[in-house]
Amino acid sequence: MVGTESMTRNPIAAFDHRTGFKLGAPVGFKDFMWEALKDPAAGINMIQTAENLAKKYSITREEVDQFASDSFAKAVAAQTAGFHAGEIVPVVTEKFELEGYIPRGIKLQGKVTEVSADTHPRISPADVLGKLRPVYEGGVQTGGNSSALVDAAAACVVTSGAYAKAHGKKPMARVVAAAAVGVPPEIMGIGPAPAIRLLLERTGLKLSDIGRFEINEAQGAQTLAVAKELGLDVSKLNVNGGAIALGHPLAATGVRLTITLARELQRSGLRYGISSACVGGGQGIALLIENPEAA
Ligand SMILES: CC(C)(COP(=O)(O)OP(=O)(O)OC[C@H]1O[C@@H](n2cnc3c(N)ncnc32)[C@H](O)[C@@H]1OP(=O)(O)O)[C@@H](O)C(=O)NCCC(=O)NCCS
Missing domain, CATH: 3.40.47.10 (Thiolase/Chalcone synthase)
Known part of the structure; x- marks a missing residue:
């Protein structure tokens, strides 16, 4: 069973122009990831579904930031103790070659030769998270207390x-x-x-x-x-x-x-x-x- 996702490489897509551009018509590009995070039936995105739950269950911004801060602290502690390393296969610069096929591979950027740990966890005190701007005015979700795009x-x-x-x-x-x-x-x-x-x-x-x-x-x-x-x-x-x-x-x-x-x-x-x-x-x-x- 395998699952793979590259959220940072999600393309900006043009859905409507396969048959060309009509003179004078708007040229539309969409962020493919934002499209994936939108629910066309409810007409809202995933952050808004969480805002609906915050209202329904009377969850405050302070509670969400504290929960997020704890998540960061637990992840950093588990990383430091070597727990997460036990389930991570490091990504290295390497080539995959098979006779008869064009070689493919992974090339890490700059001087990085290996990525062997998650890069998002960092100590995040609740008062620091509390200063981040909410995605929606008056809402509880921010870039610091929502799942990271990785x-x-x-x-x-x-x-x-x-x-x-x-x-x-x-x-x-x-x-x-x-x-x-x-x-x-x-x-x-x-x-x-x-x-x-x-x-x-x-x-x-x-x-x-x-x-x-x-x-x-x-x-x-x-x-x-x-x-x-x-x-x-x-x-x-x-x-x-x-x-x-x-x-x-x-x-x-x-x-x-x-x-x-x-x-x-x-x-x-x-x-x-x-x-x-x-x-x-x-x-x-x-x-x-x-x-x-x-x-
Ligand atoms: C919430 C969301 C829209 C934020 O996206 P974004 O605006 O691109 O987020 P960023 O990573 O730029 O973070 C916003 C800010 O918070 C800051 N931040 C994020 N995490 C932080 C942390 N732990 N500590 C301090 N600052 C942090 C960033 O540095 C950034 O600051 P800046 O604006 O000064 O650069 C996006 O992360 C999201 O949609 N996440 C949820 C995805 C989802 O719903 N998945 C489930 C599908 S069911």
């Missing part, structure tokens, strides 16, 4: 227990169950709450049976709304930092969350963990995994 890829092997056993492979985690739900698109960020509820219902587990939660921090108010809706013990949530600090490379996030969760369950010796994300357009998805060592 480049990343994530991969893992998912196989049957029988195959792993037959080939002498020791699994990081067992996938126990999954759930996906639909929610109104204008509050898409609440998706993890009903998805986690459905997952618990399907498995007969209680919220208190779950040792760790990795809930994607698409936007600070969004994750706080999910925590409030579920009555979540936040000391179990994103304990190594979340997407506000690490980034949310859209297509890679699901695998990244689940790998981080599996490794965190191993580190802490806990049995069950849930990874979950909201999905622009109005969905929530959740996955229950089990640490085989603690089963």
